[in-house]
Amino acid sequence: MINTLATYLSYEFVQNALIAGTLSAILGAIVGYFVIIRSAGFAAHALAHIGFAGAAGAALVGLSPLEGMLLLTVGAGVGMGAAGDKVNRSDMAIGMVLSMSLGLGTLFLKLYSGYAGQAKAILFGEIFGVSHEQIIKMAVLSVMSLGALAIFSRRLLFASIQPRLAEGRGLSLSALSMAFMAVLAISVTLASQVVGILLVFTLVIAPAGIALRLCRSFWSGIIVSVILGVIAVWIGILLDCVTGYPATFWITALFFVIYVFVESYCRFFTK
Amino acid sequence: MTPALQITDLRVSLSGNTILSGINAEINAGEFVGIFGPNGAGKTTLVRCIIGTLAPTRGSIKVLGLLPSQAARRVGYMPQGHGTFDSTALSARSMVEAACEGDGWGIPWTSKKSRQEVDRVLEVTDAARYAQRPFSVLSGGERQRVMLAQALLGDPRILVLDEPLASLDPKNQGLLIECVARVKERTNTTVLFVAHDMNPLLNVMDRVMYLAGGGAALGKLDEVVTSECLTKLYGSDIEVVRTQNRVFVVSSEGGVTETECAHHDHD
Ligand SMILES: Nc1ncnc2c1ncn2[C@@H]1O[C@H](COP(=O)(O)OP(=O)(O)OP(=O)(O)O)[C@@H](O)[C@H]1O
Numbered sequence A: 001m002i003n004t005l006a007t008y009l010s011y012e013f014v015q016n017a018l019i020a021g022t023l024s025a026i027l028g029a030i031v032g033y034f035v036i037i038r039s040a041g042f043a044a045h046a047l048a049h050i051g052f053a054g055a056a057g058a059a060l061v062g063l064s065p066l067e068g069m070l071l072l073t074v075g076a077g078v079g080m081g082a083a084g085d086k087v088n089r090s091d092m093a094i095g096m097v098l099s100m101s102l103g104l105g106t107l108f109l110k111l112y113s114g115y116a117g118q119a120k121a122i123l124f125g126e127i128f129g130v131s132h133e134q135i136i137k138m139a140v141l142s143v144m145s146l147g148a149l150a151i152f153s154r155r156l157l158f159a160s161i162q163p164r165l166a167e168g169r170g171l172s173l174s175a176l177s178m179a180f181m182a183v184l185a186i187s188v189t190l191a192s193q194v195v196g197i198l199l200v201f202t203l204v205i206a207p208a209g210i211a212l213r214l215c216r217s218f219w220s221g222i223i224v225s226v227i228l229g230v231i232a233v234w235i236g237i238l239l240d241c242v243t244g245y246p247a248t249f250w251i252t253a254l255f256f257v258i259y260v261f262v263e264s265y266c267r268f269f270t271k
Numbered sequence B: 001m002t003p004a005l006q007i008t009d010l011r012v013s014l015s016g017n018t019i020l021s022g023i024n025a026e027i028n029a030g031e032f033v034g035i036f037g038p039n040g041a042g043k044t045t046l047v048r049c050i051i052g053t054l055a056p057t058r059g060s061i062k063v064l065g066l067l068p069s070q071a072a073r074r075v076g077y078m079p080q081g082h083g084t085f086d087s088t089a090l091s092a093r094s095m096v097e098a099a100c101e102g103d104g105w106g107i108p109w110t111s112k113k114s115r116q117e118v119d120r121v122l123e124v125t126d127a128a129r130y131a132q133r134p135f136s137v138l139s140g141g142e143r144q145r146v147m148l149a150q151a152l153l154g155d156p157r158i159l160v161l162d163e164p165l166a167s168l169d170p171k172n173q174g175l176l177i178e179c180v181a182r183v184k185e186r187t188n189t190t191v192l193f194v195a196h197d198m199n200p201l202l203n204v205m206d207r208v209m210y211l212a213g214g215g216a217a218l219g220k221l222d223e224v225v226t227s228e229c230l231t232k233l234y235g236s237d238i239e240v241v242r243t244q245n246r247v248f249v250v251s252s253e254g255g256v257t258e259t260e261c262a263h264h265d266h267d
């Protein structure tokens, strides 16, 4: 068992998968913390699917899927941010942008028939197909997103927890909302390279959601969220190597089990 | 000396409806002013103009001689209703820490100075005992105290409290008012206190501002809360009944319009 693992770890595609997975997990866990505290889960979910249309459209105009996804999700994210901040949230606007994008995605698929195989990869992720080049792109984007977040996260946290008060202190809720949605769009796109669009939600929502159920302070929450995300991704990838069942399955299953434990713990022991 | 708050010919229209008009008021530093009026009278609207999140349609507001947006850091504000986070474990203390220096840049690291400031305000409102618990499990009264603590961060010159007594039982109403009054005495802070029931505030208020029918009346309790003055303001027959140091505002139909609303919750 140990030997098999060691063999797998020496393969470059496994190493790349672990690096890409770790990057996505860290970014997802940190950005996810703000998603949960802002109750922006629906927006995160929508952005992932909007990315699908972007990836499909990219093939048509000769961009790479990653570029297409980034273009469309960041645009849509900023638009959603402008349409509704935490106080005046607009689920309707998000829903409409989401359904339009899915419609476009279907159209693009029809227009570009060679795309079906790639579409499957984008939807379900292809963690063992991550190239060295992709990793560099991901690393650059992760650093950019976290750097941006580092600049305005103090304001974002305040405005997310207490929008009315933050507004009273002169913070612009809609500017913060737009900036955050741009960062979220990038994270969602990156994470979807690893786990695929359908499950990107997991890396953004699950670790942070669990951490926020357990941790009473911001920093403990962020740390637990990152640790959970990274560990789950590693275990998922290694189990994939060993068992042949997809990493995505293992990652989601792991989070689900942890979630059920934490939730029952919170229900029965803290009441 | 510049007044703490100067409102001149204020008019506020929202989506074409005039909510407030012709409001004039001058409130001095260190005054405790109770702001009353029925639901929808525009109390929260006025508060939002004062803290600078709503621009008046006409007229001007000066807070400490400055525009509301410039005075933001010297105004402590407690919004109506509690914070919004659902079932997270984030503690009340973390919430106050996020508010302290929450308008700065960088990562939300709480400096030692901020931590001490947070300790201080939690002590003042006697909320330190439960500040480590998740905000979401606190009772209504406990939450109000945490929110009040937040409003006290940075020693504001003016406190603007929008219905801090909502959902408190009479005992806790008394405790919260006492706490505000103590802060006011100690630091000569100006207090604008929005409420529905004026009775618990009778001993601490310097003046009363009564909003109704789009207008406002400001003055001593005995000048403003009279049948005559309120009838003019409401534009319909209002009777003020005073018994054993308690005040009731009764409409001509016989219903008590205002003063007992706050007592619903204590059964
Ligand atoms: N954006 C808006 N567009 C139109 N009307 C509005 C808007 N915001 C508030 N109003 C109206 O302004 C009026 C005053 O509202 P406000 O919240 O100031 O009342 P209030 O005195 O604080 O009432 P309460 O005691 O219920 O808190 C209400 O009739 C409300 O419907």
Ligand SMILES: [Mg+2]
Pocket: B043, B044, B045, B080, B162
């Ligand atoms: Mg109100």
